[in-house]
Structure formats: C-alpha cells, structure tokens
Amino acid sequence: MRIPALIKHLVAVSVALCLFISIGQAQTSDLVSGKSLRVCADPANYPMSTKEGTGFENKLAEMFAAKLELPLEYSWYPMATGFIRNSLRANKCDVVIGYAQGHELVLNTNHYFTSAYTLVVPKDGALADVDTLADERLKGLRLGVVAGSPPATHMARNGLIGKARPYNLVVDRRHESPIINMLDDLKAGELDGAILWGPISGPLIQNDYSEMSVTPLLKETLPPRLFFRITMGVRQGEKVWARKLNSLIRRNQDEINAILLDAGVPLTNEFGTGLLGQEN
Template identity: 55%
Template sequence: MKISASDDRAEVGRRVAAGLKRASGACALALAALCTLALPKGAQAQVSDLVDRSTLRVCADPANMPFTNEEGAGFENKVAELLADKLGLTLDYTWFPQATGFYRMTLGAKRCDIVMGYVAGGDPVLNTNPYYRSAWVFITPKGSDLADVTTLEDPRLKGRHIGVVAGSPPGDLMARNGLMGMARPYALMVDRRFESPAEAMIADINDGAIDAGILWGPIGGYYAKKSEKPLAVIPLVKEKGDPALVYRITFGIRPGELNWKHQLNQFIAAEQGAIDKILLDYGVPLLDAQNRPVQPAP
C-alpha cells in the first residue's frame, strides 16, 4: 500500500496484498493458528506475548526509500527511532527485501517484532490502529492543463501519456476509463538497490516523455518534493468503486500479541503529532478520516 518505489512495500503491492500469496506460507500460518486456538484463551495471550521486549526489533527492507534503508534515512526509520526513544529501548533491524518470503523470514521467524508500515487488514499480520492515511496520487507539472485533475474520469486525460505502475490498483481504474492505450508502464517488483521506477517516472514527467504519472502517495510525494521542477501532487480520493485508492497504514505485528498491540496503540495516540510531522517532512500526502489533506501543525 510497504504498499519499494511502486508501492510498493509494494510497493503498495505488498501493502495491499501484503505480498503473501505463497501456499507454503499460508499452510504454516494456518497450522500456527490451529495450534494457538487449541489453547485456553489466557494461555494464548501468554504464549503469543512471550517475546523479548528489551530491544525494539524492526523488520525492514534495506533499500526501500522513502520508507526504510540501511542508513536509517527513511520516514519509517524515523518513526522507529521515535518509538524506541519513547519505549526506552535500543533499536535493532532485521533486513530483508519486501518480496516473497518477507513475513516468513522476519515476523514469522520471530527474528523481529514489528513492520513499520502495513495496510490495515493485510494478512497475515495483526494490525495496530492506523497511524496515517494516504492515497495514490496524480502527478503532473505545475501549470500544465492537467494540474487540477482530481479523478481519472476527467475527459482531458483521453489520449494523454500517463505513467502507471504495472499491476497496481490505479491501472484497473485507468483501464475502466479507456486510458491504457497511451499509458506507459513502470515495473512493480524490482531490486531497489539498482532500479527505482518512481524516480524514473518523475524524470519522465520532467522531461515531457509523459504528461502525468500515478504513484502511491508516500512515494509520489517524496520524489515530487525532490524534483528539479515543480510538480502538482493530487491525491485521488474521488474515485468510485473498486479498487480503493485510499489506504490506512498501521504497524504490523504477529497475530495474538495483544499486549504489544495495546502498547503500540498507546504510542500512536500519544505521539500522533510527532508522527505527522515526520511524514509531512518527507512529503507524504496525509489525509484525515474525511479524505481532506492534513496540514502541518503551526
């Protein structure tokens, strides 16, 4: 929705689908769930929360800006630092690419205890309360005749070259509106150490190779903010029907760890202002519950 450059984490592909379409992983999760359900309710909580909390152990992609990287430069790195500080814990990372096997090799293996960004309702994690809400965004040069487009139904988009992440939710809506014939696709699943589809899309917009592009909000907002030319970034909050383009993002933890979830929810409630500031500094287009832009605090 952690939906790599194409929302990844999903790039939102992983965020939306959580990248968990592996039969072997599903079987293991089902078995674990059956074993847990066989215990009395009180015993379930005790077993699931028997995890060493002396260190904040974060599961993260080593090269997935603007979310995380090994240098700690991503906004999820900064939120993790804030969380570690408030909990009085040392911060430690387990690095693994957010692709096939991510859950199994990180949270599932108990090598770490939290994923800093997960779409609400994404299997197989237990979600905390959401700590931000964002949307896929339409990006075009400021001053262009498309700079006030707010929906993919806009007739001005007919015959225009629009960049879209292949296999992403906006692609379905573009097809529905007859926009795919002139569209330029960008890869969804790439090794972010060597390739960045989002940066390539922004460069193509600036060069005039495409008229506009659509990216997951946190990615599009971040790279548009870094653009050499001024760009309009418009959250697509007016689209009708499925698929949804607005998502709530949570922390992802292991199912059954209710005490840990409660502690994290308390952190979110107490530090929402500080979290918002981090996200807004990175250009993340934040939305409130009515899909209105969240403004920086005065």
C-alpha cells in the same frame, strides 16, 4: 459422594485451563524482545525506509524506540515476495512500521495515517489542476502507472490504458527502481503524467522533483478505492504487543503526523475524502 469428586475434577480442570492460558500468553509475549525495538524493513525503499536511516519510516521507528526507552535494532530484507515470511514470521523482528490495514499476513495495529494515490504532472503544465482520472484532458495522454495497482482499474474505466506505460510492482529496490524510472521518464517528457501512491510520490517530489506537482486523487467514488489506512504489523496472536503500540500511536499522533507531513506525505482523513486539516 460423587459430588465432592466432581467438584475436585472441575477444580483440577479449571486450574489446568488457567495454567494453559497463562503459558500461552507467556509464550506469545516471550517472542517480543524486551531489550530493543526490533524492526524489519527494506534497506533500499526510499522514501519510506533505507539502511542509512533517511526514510520517514526510519524516523517513526526512532520515535517509537525513544518512547519505549529501548535501542532501535533493524533486520533488513527487501519488501518483495517472502518479506513477512523471512522477517517478522521468522522472529527476526517484532514490528513492521508500515503495513496496509487488513492484510492477513500480520496482526495490524490501529492505523496511524491514511493516504491516497496521486497524480504527478509538471507543476506549470496544462494538467496541474487535474484532480480526477475522469478528466477529459487526460484522454490520449501517456500516463505511467505501477502494473497491478488499484489506479489501473480506474484508468481502464476511463479509457486511459491505451497509451499507458506500466512499471513493475514487486521488485528488489537494491537492484531496480521503477518509481524513480517513472519520474525520470516524466521529467524527460516521455510521459505526460504519473500515478503513484502518495507516501512515495509526495516525499520524492518534495526532495528530488520540485518541478512536479502532486495531487491526491480524492474524487474517485467507484471501486477499487484509492486511499488506504496504514498500520504497523506484528505477528498474529501478539495482541498484548499490538495494544502497547496502539497506546503509543494514540498518545503520539500529533508527533507522528508532524514527521509524515515534514517528509512530504499527503495525509487524508480516514475516509480518503479530504486532506487532513483541510476538509470542508
């Protein structure tokens, strides 16, 4: 008569397991607001996000809120040390609009665009057609680069570090603007070129430094890579929410691309080997 007892025990364990899984899923889902699209963003990270709503990530957030038929709500925190801990993980929002693929601090959605580092030089200068850091014309020149960024390794490999001018990587943009400082130094002739992340350089040159040209560095084959796939970041474990965002990305990719291209973001294919729509 032990068999019926065993069956009852197995049924009880199965029910308990199902309840545990259901409760776990409910707790995960409950962290995401159903009343608004809650976004964490840097209030002074132009051209990506601003408190005034002028960044391209602001435009993407507005588009996603409209698709979800929810009001848009922001929680502001500088994109510096502690950003995820003090925003997304603190449950002050449910999504970060732009985050590099593969970052362990968040659960990444599918990527919604790929871009690359770029070389910025005077549009009418002798370097306007340079498209690789191995180009001999760059030797001995003064190049600006964000300290610790991937292009610095390529510069060292090609003997370009000697006269390079480093600019800070992690700052509170409400008080410091190293990228603007770099471009101003280039405009003033204190630099011969600047190496910047494309989603920053493209919009800035389009809007504020029209005398400069932006060339994506798509020919660098040695590591570290200079192209990155950008996703949205949600809390670890919130897979249902991530799948919902993935669906929105998939169904609205053309509209996403249009917003980014209009902002001046250089979009590449997902392997960083050609500009979107211009591959050979």
